[in-house]
Amino acid sequence: MDNSLLPFFKPQGVVVVGASTSPEKLGYGVARNLVQGGYAGAIHFVSQKAGTLFGRPLYVELGQVPDPVDLAILIVPPQAMPAAIEACGQRGIGTAIVMSSGFREVGAEGAELEERCKEIARARGVRLLGPNCIGILDTHLPLDTTFLQPPMPTQGGIGFISHSGAFAAAIIDWARAQGFGFSQIVSLGNQTDVNETDVLPVLAADEHTRVIVLYMESISDGRRFLQVASEVTRRKPVIALKVGRFEAGQKAAASHTGALAGSEAAFDAAFAKAGVLRAETAEQMFDWARALENCPLPRASLRLRAAAHPSAQGGIAILTNAGGPGVIAADALETNGLRLSQLAESTRTALSAALPPSASVHNPVDMLASASPSQYAACLKILLQDENVDGALVILPPPPMFKTEEVAEALTPLIHASDKPVVIALMGSTLVEAAAQVFQRAGVPAYPFPERAASALGALAKRAEYLNGVQRLQTLEDTTNSKVRRLWTPSDLDELFAAYGIPSAPVKLARDADEAASIAEGLGFPVVMKIASPDILHKSDVGGVTLNLQDVPQVQVAYAQMVERIQTARPEARIEGVHLQRQIPQGQEVIVGMVRDPQFGPLMMVGSGGVEVEGLRDVAFALAPLSQAEAREMLRQTWAGRKLQGFRNLPPADEDAVIDVLVKLSLLALDNEHIEEIEINPLRVLSNAAIAVDVRVKFN
């Protein structure tokens, strides 16, 4: 964490520049929240008119404000902002929250003003948050620099970074009714200086923050975000809601890779590499956050993808008092890539003893509508003791015979005592209100429907899986710049590939029979010969392709015959000679590509190639640098990659060779920033090699 940011989060004294005695003004709301929010440091006000506010003097000049003061909240008209920042610098205040709007978000003139503010701030050594933001909220310190209607959100373990102040404000109000709190909330606004990547380490270091949620509309510096987020996620879970897909116009692409890599592919790949969980909706982000804040993590083997190990019996147990919601939950777990536990024989016996004979003691465990609080507790205890149970989803619609809150009271001690995650589907509203409060107080995440509870368990499983596999990730720091780094040109491509150890089959032009023979010898036999003519599109139709030439004499004869055939068939065609390429045996084929993302750097692709690559969309993306494990994971995500292991009559091909090409191509891409796109289509995969047959490179 950057120490110059410290006063934003732990100020010794705060001054509100633009404080107001009119309750409808923002400058009043901010003053009120600072005072009433319980902030323990010094609070000062600057206003155009002298007087008092909340028992404190209103200074007319910032210079009059006494020590201590290290954070300014600036609520002045945009035109007055440069002077206000200047004044901060003169007063020795190193951090300022620029709350006013009217800058970049309103057009070119505002952008210019914002740029001026930034320059002054930099010159004066003032760090800026905003403009166009609602500032910082810390429920534990406490500190509330916003103008939002009190009360402050309740204390909690969720740290919330938001590009949008309005979104943050709406979430704060919504969270009240949902019954969850926050540790810190940081509204970033236009991020003229401080951005989400700067704030991530602050929340990571905050003792009260257990999970970080991030609402983002863009990214300031993709590579730095990757690096910082990768470090933060090793310590605390980070969930991101990235919006703004619709705004990203598709740029013209020179390759299939470029066409397939929509703007979101790079974000997906960046979040995956950094271990950031990407939520699809706002509601989902907070559903996940509540589980990650409160629950222990399940074993990493929980998700279906791990079902490659059929011996693993782990999974989630569903405990319900009604069949229907149990079925909904089972479906939803599957949708979230989770397994249902196979309950142990002893578990089923113990459940049978605790339940009426017509209850179901298989998973989902259906206790029937008569289930009492003590039966709920007894059954959950039995389930959590089962080695095959990695977590539980408890379904709690209002029991016909008992109060829901009695069930909640019976369950919470068990949930606290367990090292396995338990989430609740608390179905209903008025009849479950008291139970909801019990769970809230106890820090047990409860959701109104089984689907949302299952989704939360899915996030826990993803988090566990990430922590388990974190050493499999290749980070930029691990890669040393290659010795082969130099400014390659289009004519050096074969050499470039050779330098990085990527096997390829170069295509060479021969202008006469002797040159053809000598080139063929250099390439190694057999070779393929194709007529080189800009006027002939379908070469094989006119005898312009000869396969399987085995030695020098065959090449010489073939050259003469081919030229003669073409001259006869198409007398008007210009003939430049022939193209020669070593003939690669048949095998499986994949496409391997790279497109340089402006934010995140080289984005690697692998999948089904050929001409239909864009139609099939059987491709996977990941950011360079790739580790072998990451490259292998990419192959797993595509059919083209999976079938390298063989499929029915299709013999296996050299998967490791493809992985090797992916890893090396990712290094090549990192080293050579003047290369914009690379596409190998196809990479021919044999039983013991993978060879780039056709390579296209776009230099920038």
Add this chain to the structure above:
Amino acid sequence: MDNSLLPFFKPQGVVVVGASTSPEKLGYGVARNLVQGGYAGAIHFVSQKAGTLFGRPLYVELGQVPDPVDLAILIVPPQAMPAAIEACGQRGIGTAIVMSSGFREVGAEGAELEERCKEIARARGVRLLGPNCIGILDTHLPLDTTFLQPPMPTQGGIGFISHSGAFAAAIIDWARAQGFGFSQIVSLGNQTDVNETDVLPVLAADEHTRVIVLYMESISDGRRFLQVASEVTRRKPVIALKVGRFEAGQKAAASHTGALAGSEAAFDAAFAKAGVLRAETAEQMFDWARALENCPLPRASLRLRAAAHPSAQGGIAILTNAGGPGVIAADALETNGLRLSQLAESTRTALSAALPPSASVHNPVDMLASASPSQYAACLKILLQDENVDGALVILPPPPMFKTEEVAEALTPLIHASDKPVVIALMGSTLVEAAAQVFQRAGVPAYPFPERAASALGALAKRAEYLNGVQRLQTLEDTTNSKVRRLWTPSDLDELFAAYGIPSAPVKLARDADEAASIAEGLGFPVVMKIASPDILHKSDVGGVTLNLQDVPQVQVAYAQMVERIQTARPEARIEGVHLQRQIPQGQEVIVGMVRDPQFGPLMMVGSGGVEVEGLRDVAFALAPLSQAEAREMLRQTWAGRKLQGFRNLPPADEDAVIDVLVKLSLLALDNEHIEEIEINPLRVLSNAAIAVDVRVKFN
């Protein structure tokens, strides 16, 4: 609608058998709800002990109950149920709600008891609802046969059919807090007699029901459901939440089609054909229902799929007072397949006049945080007048300067006056509570997040699209049984295909050169010859394949040469002769398949074929019978189908011929119930024909 069901929904008099004076008993709750719920017909109670309850006599025998009585609610122990049903028959009561549990859901013994009840009911002419259900709720009649805690749900236009009583009960409680009501709720329980298909027409005929939601775990009779639901959806929207995916074990399949057609593919296809909207989650089902209950439908051209017509400018307008939520909404509309409107020049001019200069008058329209209730109203009015706007999503977080409910009040008259749908993202909780009530009273659907509002608009668009295309659907009634119906056997396959007009290239066995010549003449030239030997796997490796035989002499020579080659190369191999097939030119290829679903009948498939069909999963399903339009839609859903129109260097192929094969194969499948699976892989698609090259049929 079956008239024998009428007393369930409009009874003249109701008797509770098993009424109880103990408030903790179900028999008390049911009696209480009947009386306090305001049911206007006669209410009678039967109990083991005489006495009174809610001012009415407790009879000890059903025979003592006076007229009118045509509906019985049976709350007696399972063992006593057969006698109770018998008594209903004797008393002339034609409908009975069997509320008790302890039947099929608890095992074999219970199932036997349930079967006995069913037989008695049938013999005595008593229709049964349940067992194991909570009965019927009608908020308008009113009638409440449940034991649920009062008050009854508020009146509304959503009719709700549920297989699960517990789910229905939880939803009723939840709906209270969400602020929406119901017209009727029917809990079906074990459906020993009355099932979801029986009840659909009842709700379709109910004047208060505007939309039907259906929670289902299984289906009783798939074909009948299809037929009935198809009729109902032409009048009223139906939304289904079908659960139980995880329970459906994958059966062993004889074909790729069978392997790809998981249990859910048939349900998806059935819902699509019947025009039933399939929701993914419970919350989504009711989000959609609230929009369909209250909003006019947008133009059918709204969804992105219609973007094939780039001239269409229609779409959704987003109106917001903050950028962030506007971006979320835009993304979510796209996720739901909806377009953003291109606002007309005149609209932007009008918006500019109504808003401050720094507001954004492009879609999403951002009025800025200062937006007043009258600005909200003025802008919505302007947007709804734009011809390019088919509907609006209004984002309403608490405005910093105004009360949210004032905005709500300003908007509702406009929304009522418009024939375009408007939904609200009302973000927050305590600060928007009053506004939520305004929208509830006005029947304007409001959702806590833009994503859910966008999903609701998506449902409206799907509904409009369905109604617009309803004539494109082929229904079973439209198809006359083919004249070619007969019991075909495996040896008749060529004839069968010929009878249905499906072009195929039969494979014939010739045992000597003369037979080969005569068969080849019959097939038409050119032909392909392949060695027929059970001992030779890779025929071409040993010279066992000869292509392009052009006439009788060539066939005779080829036969002799092939047999000699094989005898030399593989002297041990048994040679049965040669297989001859007309040689089909190269072209595009698709797979076309049929697997008979036990519930819904022939499920048709088309997509990318070859050996990799199961890996690529580029396939689409639909239920037979197929119209041309339905078959074309299947092709649109797959890459293999889309590329029939040509792709880059790939020339177009005869899409209509594929559609013709799909339509005819669906008729063949309907006519021939003894055929279990058919797979054409490949169907070779030329420029002016499609020919089945390899056909496999599984008879049952």
